[in-house]
Amino acid sequence: MIDLERERALTPGCHGQAFLDSAGSSLSPRPVVDTVIAHLRREEEVGGYRAAAERSDDLVAVRASVARLIGGTTDEVALVDSATRAWIQFVSALRWRTGDRILICGNEYASNAIAFLQRARADGCSVEVVPSLPDGTPDREAFARLLDDRVRLVSLVQVPTNSGTVAPVRDLAGLARSAGALTVLDACQSVGQLSVDVADLGVDALSATGRKWLRAPRGTGFLWVRRSLLETLEPFAADMHGADWTDSEDYRLRPDATRFELFESDVAATLGLGVALDHLLDLDPAEVEASVRARAAVLREGLGALPQVALHDRGDDLAGIVSFTVAGLAPAQVESRLGETGVTVSVSGRSSTRLDMSDRGLDAVVRASPHYFVSPDDLDRTISAVAAVTGS
Ligand SMILES: *Cc1c(COP(=O)(O)O)cnc(C)c1O
Numbered sequence: 001m002i003d004l005e006r007e008r009a010l011t012p013g014c015h016g017q018a019f020l021d022s023a024g025s026s027l028s029p030r031p032v033v034d035t036v037i038a039h040l041r042r043e044e045e046v047g048g049y050r051a052a053a054e055r056s057d058d059l060v061a062v063r064a065s066v067a068r069l070i071g072g073t074t075d076e077v078a079l080v081d082s083a084t085r086a087w088i089q090f091v092s093a094l095r096w097r098t099g100d101r102i103l104i105c106g107n108e109y110a111s112n113a114i115a116f117l118q119r120a121r122a123d124g125c126s127v128e129v130v131p132s133l134p135d136g137t138p139d140r141e142a143f144a145r146l147l148d149d150r151v152r153l154v155s156l157v158q159v160p161t162n163s164g165t166v167a168p169v170r171d172l173a174g175l176a177r178s179a180g181a182l183t184v185l186d187a188c189q190s191v192g193q194l195s196v197d198v199a200d201l202g203v204d205a206l207s208a209t210g211r212k213w214l215r216a217p218r219g220t221g222f223l224w225v226r227r228s229l230l231e232t233l234e235p236f237a238a239d240m241h242g243a244d245w246t247d248s249e250d251y252r253l254r255p256d257a258t259r260f261e262l263f264e265s266d267v268a269a270t271l272g273l274g275v276a277l278d279h280l281l282d283l284d285p286a287e288v289e290a291s292v293r294a295r296a297a298v299l300r301e302g303l304g305a306l307p308q309v310a311l312h313d314r315g316d317d318l319a320g321i322v323s324f325t326v327a328g329l330a331p332a333q334v335e336s337r338l339g340e341t342g343v344t345v346s347v348s349g350r351s352s353t354r355l356d357m358s359d360r361g362l363d364a365v366v367r368a369s370p371h372y373f374v375s376p377d378d379l380d381r382t383i384s385a386v387a388a389v390t391g392s
């Protein structure tokens with residue numbers, strides 16, 4: 001069991017507001033922030049190189065913590081500054097050929113799609129959309145029909161940015177694998193919220209960001225790439241950290257995933273990421289998942305009972321993002337009125353998940369994303385605040 005009082009004591013920002021924006025940028029636990037600040041102070045005293053050298057073991061351990069969390073090995077993990085960077089590094093490292101096909105699903109994230117469309121323009125591959133079922137999940141039969149030996153890559157988003165619907169990743173990745181296609185998983189909204197295990201899911205690469213459910217500092221993220229695939233990948237951006245300049249006309253990429261990293265990085269933030277990962281591992285990701293799902297369920301039930309509220313999470317498997325609209329009010333108005341009463345939510349707009357939102361004729365939704373540190377009182381208060389906003 002998660003000790004809620006202890007976790008709340010370590011989260012100063014959760015007092016005085018109901019904080020429901022861990023899908024946007026969460027509140028870091030105090031030890032994460034202390035670590036970042038202490039490192040900046042140390043850099044102030046001795047300079048960045050000496051300060052980093054003093055923490056070299058801890059820095060190496062950050063990759064090991066990522067590996068422990070998602071079930072990979074340390075040499076398969078690259079630390080980067082965002083999920084989008086991880087995604088671009090992976091996608092641009094595949095050697096694309098004209099006629100290669102990329103399949104994306106209805107819940108695809110804008111930045112991922114843009115990276116693919118760039119490849120399509122530059123390398124002559126195509127980007128095709130897997131049709132969705134009425135519940136918003138990918139249509140398995142249609143997906144199976146789309147698969148052929150020209151499909152190089154299937155892009156799956158485990159939990160989208162705009163709803164709680166969890167995609168059946170294991171099943172879809174299995175189909176992709178049997179057709180000889182690679183699978184890249186966007187785990188931005190799932191890692192830190194749900195238990196994620198790359199071996200169990202059967203994906204080939206995974207990207208995630210630090211600031212959301214992992215409660216890590218901004219400007220952190222990671223890429224995991226399956227070992228057997230790693231050495232075939234040529235990062236578009238490689239430097240003297242990811243490669244050695246071995247001869248005037250030659251260089252050699254690192255054998256591990258650090259080939260995707262650059263020399264320069266925010267060391268303080270990376271150390272903070274390590275503390276955030278270890279904090280989560282200590283709590284147990286399965287406990288966190290149960291606790292997030294339970295909170296979201298309470299919220300859905302309470303909001304769903306309000307006559308002016310429409311819930312927009314579809315499907316049977318719903319995780320910690322609760323998306324809704326209020327009749328007669330724009331989502332941004334709801335966000336700001338709730339903000340005035342000490343309830344922090346955010347808005348997810350059409351441009352982030354264009355396919356899904358267009359399918360449903362939605363411009364924007366209010367997004368409430370309660371992490372495990374949100375208390376039952378916070379949930380009651382949120383439901384009452386939404387009721388007040390709707391005038392019911
Ligand atoms: C936030 C988000 C991203 C991008 O993460 P960054 O760290 O901002 O690059 C990608 N995919 C999904 C589903 C997201 O919610």
